[in-house]
Amino acid sequence: MTPQKIVVLGAGITGLWQAYILSQRGHDVTLVEQGNTAFNRAASAVAGAMLAPWCEGEAAEPAIQELGLRSIQLWKEVFGGVKQNGTLVIAQPRDRNELKRFAAMTQNFKTVDEAAISQLEPVLEGRYRTGLYYPEEAHMQPVEAMNQMVQLLMAGGAKIIWNCRDIGDLPNHDLLLDCRGMAAKDELKTLRGVRGELLVVQSEEISLSRPVRLLHPRFPLYVVPWSGNRFMIGATVLESEENGAVTVRSALELLGMAYALHPSFGEAEILSFRANVRPAFPDNIPKIIRQEKRLYVNGIFRHGFLNAPALAVMVADYLETGRHPGEMYKDVFVEDNGQW
Amino acid sequence: MPDLTKANDKFSPYGRELDSRLLLGTAMYPSPDILRQSVEASQAGIVTVSLRRESARKQTGQGFWDLVKKLGVDVLPNTAGCHTAKEAITTALMARELFDTKWIKLEVIANDDTLQPDLFGLVEAARELCSQGFEVFPYTTEDLGAADRLLEAGCEILMPWGAPIGSGRGLNNIFALETMRNYYPEIPLVIDAGIGAPSHAALAMEMGYDAVLLNTAVAKAAAPVVMAQAFAIAIDAGRKARRAGLMEQRDMASPSSPVVGTPSFHFSES
Numbered sequence: 001m002t003p004q005k006i007v008v009l010g011a012g013i014t015g016l017w018q019a020y021i022l023s024q025r026g027h028d029v030t031l032v033e034q035g036n037t038a039f040n041r042a043a044s045a046v047a048g049a050m051l052a053p054w055c056e057g058e059a060a061e062p063a064i065q066e067l068g069l070r071s072i073q074l075w076k077e078v079f080g081g082v083k084q085n086g087t088l089v090i091a092q093p094r095d096r097n098e099l100k101r102f103a104a105m106t107q108n109f110k111t112v113d114e115a116a117i118s119q120l121e122p123v124l125e126g127r128y129r130t131g132l133y134y135p136e137e138a139h140m141q142p143v144e145a146m147n148q149m150v151q152l153l154m155a156g157g158a159k160i161i162w163n164c165r166d167i168g169d170l171p172n173h174d175l176l177l178d179c180r181g182m183a184a185k186d187e188l189k190t191l192r193g194v195r196g197e198l199l200v201v202q203s204e205e206i207s208l209s210r211p212v213r214l215l216h217p218r219f220p221l222y223v224v225p226w227s228g229n230r231f232m233i234g235a236t237v238l239e240s241e242e243n244g245a246v247t248v249r250s251a252l253e254l255l256g257m258a259y260a261l262h263p264s265f266g267e268a269e270i271l272s273f274r275a276n277v278r279p280a281f282p283d284n285i286p287k288i289i290r291q292e293k294r295l296y297v298n299g300i301f302r303h304g305f306l307n308a309p310a311l312a313v314m315v316a317d318y319l320e321t322g323r324h325p326g327e328m329y330k331d332v333f334v335e336d337n338g339q340w
Numbered sequence: 341m342p343d344l345t346k347a348n349d350k351f352s353p354y355g356r357e358l359d360s361r362l363l364l365g366t367a368m369y370p371s372p373d374i375l376r377q378s379v380e381a382s383q384a385g386i387v388t389v390s391l392r393r394e395s396a397r398k399q400t401g402q403g404f405w406d407l408v409k410k411l412g413v414d415v416l417p418n419t420a421g422c423h424t425a426k427e428a429i430t431t432a433l434m435a436r437e438l439f440d441t442k443w444i445k446l447e448v449i450a451n452d453d454t455l456q457p458d459l460f461g462l463v464e465a466a467r468e469l470c471s472q473g474f475e476v477f478p479y480t481t482e483d484l485g486a487a488d489r490l491l492e493a494g495c496e497i498l499m500p501w502g503a504p505i506g507s508g509r510g511l512n513n514i515f516a517l518e519t520m521r522n523y524y525p526e527i528p529l530v531i532d533a534g535i536g537a538p539s540h541a542a543l544a545m546e547m548g549y550d551a552v553l554l555n556t557a558v559a560k561a562a563a564p565v566v567m568a569q570a571f572a573i574a575i576d577a578g579r580k581a582r583r584a585g586l587m588e589q590r591d592m593a594s595p596s597s598p599v600v601g602t603p604s605f606h607f608s609e610s
Contacts, residue, residue: 059370105562192372192403217506239404282407283373 001320003027007173011035011160012042013142013304014297014311015179016149020078021312022177023158025320030159030171034183037162038146043181046196046276048224048234049142049305050211051075052087054108054134056306061285063332064303067310072138074309079148084138085210088112088120090131092260098215102132109134123206123262139211141226142305176294177315181279182241184298188289188340191299193241193277197250198234201258203268206231214261221257230271233258237302246273278302281340285331288315289340296340349583351385351551353497353528354443354475356414360385361545361575363416363530364568365555372407374564379411382568387413388445388553390420391435405438416477418445423458425465432469444469445477445499445532455505455533459486463493470494479532482516484523491527498524499532499553502544506556508536511543521548538567538574545578546586 003026008019011033023029039045053068075082089109091099103109109132110116118125120133153160161171170176178184185191208225224232236250251273258265281287281299286307289296295315300307314325314333325333334340350357364384369375379387389408391401408415417435422428425448432444448465450458457480466476466489476495480486487498500520503509511517512534521529528551531544535554544552552575561567 061370101560192407240401241403280371282371282376284371 001026004174004319005172006030006175006177007032007170008177008179009167010042010179010181010183011038011040011150012179012181013039013044013047013146013308014181014300015177016146016153017308017312018177018179018297018315019158019160020149020153020156021309021316022319023153023156025316027319030161030173031153032161032164032167032170034164034167035162038150039143041183043196043276043278044142044146044304046198046235046274047142047304048198048211048222048232048302049140049145050087050222050224051082051138051140051306052134052211053306054106054137055087055089055213056303057107058102058105060303061283061331063285063329064307066328067286067332068303068306070310070313071306071308072136074313075138075140075145075305078152079140079145081144081148082138082140083210084136086120086133086135087137087139087211087213088117088124088131088133089213089215090117090124090128090261091215093129095216096130098217098220099130099132102215106132106134108136120210121208121212123208123264124212127262137211139224140305144227145305174293175319178294178296179298181298181300182277184296185279188296188298190281190340191279192239192282193243194280194301195236195238195240195242195275195277196234196302197236197238197246197254197273197275198232199246199251199254199273200226200230200232200271201265201268202228202230202271203264204229205264205267206262212261214257216257219253219257221254221261223258223261231265231268233265235302241277243277244275246275250275278304283331286311287331287340288318288333289336290334291336296336349579351528353386353477353551358385358414359383360572361551361579362386362541362571363388363532363551363553364558365389365553366408367555368559369564372404375559376407376411377565378558378568379413381565381572382558383572384568385413386416387411388416388418388555389439390418391431391438409439414443415439415441416443416445417441418479419447419465421449422447423449423452423461425461425468428461428465429468432465432474436474442473442475443477444474445479447479457481457501459483462486463489466490466493466495477530482513482520484520487520487524491524497528497530499530501533502531502540502552503534503536505533507534508557509534510536510540511547514547517544517549518547538570541571542574542578542581545575546581548582551575 008031019031053065112133211224214221280301286300362384363386419428419431448458448461502511530551532553541552
């Protein structure tokens with residue numbers, strides 16, 4: 001394989017992984033970002049950073065799950081902060097049918113009773129009689145993961161250009177990998193924004209070892225434990241491209257559900273509220289869109305951390321072999337006939 | 341024999357002639373693409389779409405609304421989540437602009453837990469919206485007093501609930517729904533909310549309801565597109581049965597075919 005000069009646009013989770021894998025494979029990679037840090041305006045900054053391919057299987061297509069399984073392995077190879085402690089899924093007694101539905105639509109879990117739940121998460125003792133445990137799922141802290149990726153990139157010899165305001169004036173390249181997310185909307189007309197909101201709180205009274213998902217017919221919630229007694233609580237999924245601050249209504253929903261999950265969240269301190277818009281195609285499946293001298297990698301929706309590593313490997317493999325990744329990925333790796 | 345060809349069996353809300361008797365909600369699908377396939381499979385004639393007021397004001401839901409408009413069926417915007425007549429009216433005005441339609445599915449919610457309609461606010465909002473030229477589809481209960489007020493206000497269609505929104509419990513109050521059907525033989529009546537299974541929809545059609553409106557039962561199915569098809573078939577079956585004339589129930593068994601070689605006899609002779 002002849003090494004290529006590749007410019008990657010956008011230092012969100014998609015672009016970071018593309019740049020990393022391609023430079024690992026011996027290409028001459030320059031990552032170009034319009035802001036002064038990675039995740040600057042990227043949806044990745046507002047990510048749960050859960051590697052939950054089985055739980056996401058509740059609503060996501062099989063290709064997303066497959067990419068997720070591959071990505072868990074890739075994350076573990078590069079980042080020591082990945083915690084593979086599984087996911088616990090629970091529901092209030094009145095919403096027990098949500099649990100039945102979730103179980104029917106997902107795989108690779110164990111049904112756990114009250115004793116098993118309190119063994120997994122002692123803080124939940126006596127509160128939930130039944131739950132679902134997905135032992136192979138993992139999570140991480142997104143900003144720590146981002147810093148790790150940037151360091152790996154620089155150590156591996158890739159160039160990074162920060163504060164690039166004009167993408168009409170890029171370094172010479174054989175291939176442009178466009179990972180700009182919503183910023184590419186003018187060129188990808190079927191791309192739409194899906195708003196997500198979350199908050200970060202701090203509490204000494206609660207300790208969790210793994211993400212906990214509380215099912216609810218209207219306001220499903222997840223809580224991801226971070227270092228320093230911090231918890232990420234999310235997330236809304238709204239068909240809106242509004243990029244403004246978290247609304248009172250969403251805040252109420254998230255806080256109310258967190259409080260319902262455990263009353264100690266009532267005493268937690270709110271560190272931040274965050275909102276952003278996630279790029280998605282109409283099928284909510286991420287796409288590698290092939291043009292002659294440009295590949296778009298976009299539409300990663302709520303599966304950035306879950307899918308970005310495997311998508312990067314897919315691009316790198318394609319550059320080496322020229323082959324399509326196969327039937328499973330027919331809606332992921334696509335030609336550009338102007339339909340996107 | 342009556343003429344039961346489909347050609348003369350239209351559902352006609354506010355004079356718009358539709359072949360389909362299904363109104364399908366557009367929320368909660370795994371993706372807009374699955375929504376599109378579900379609408380096609382369901383053969384729905386109308387889709388409903390709700391506006392969050394904040395996104396309506398700034399038009400930030402445009403990406404999704406454009407997808408809804410491209411479904412190629414009539415769009416019925418709704419005022420979901422409004423708790424007062426005033427909120428509902430404001431939302432209706434925004435919906436009219438965004439979707440360029442006089443139609444509005446009017447929801448005024450009394451209680452966040454049960455999502456039951458606030459009949460007082462509903463009537464108030466219906467009066468105002470009808471006077472402003474809207475064609476109002478009110479989400480109501482089986483209450484005949486409220487129904488009369490809604491008709492007086494100018495509504496030409498009524499949409500009583502089967503069960504609370506999203507509960508999937510089917511037709512909870514068969515007696516009251518039958519009474520309503522008999523009380524308003526000429527008014528288009530649509531079961532709105534609570535439909536969980538195709539059999540519920542078929543029953544509504546057998547009872548003579550003109551159409552059904554549902555969302556969760558399809559959107560949250562393991563295979564939404566297949567469920568959408570199942571509803572299309574059930575609604576067609578229920579409607580055909582209604583038009584064909586259902587048999588009356590009997591207290592006694594009656595063999596459907598005489599058994600050859602067995603002499604028939606009369607009880608009076610025994």
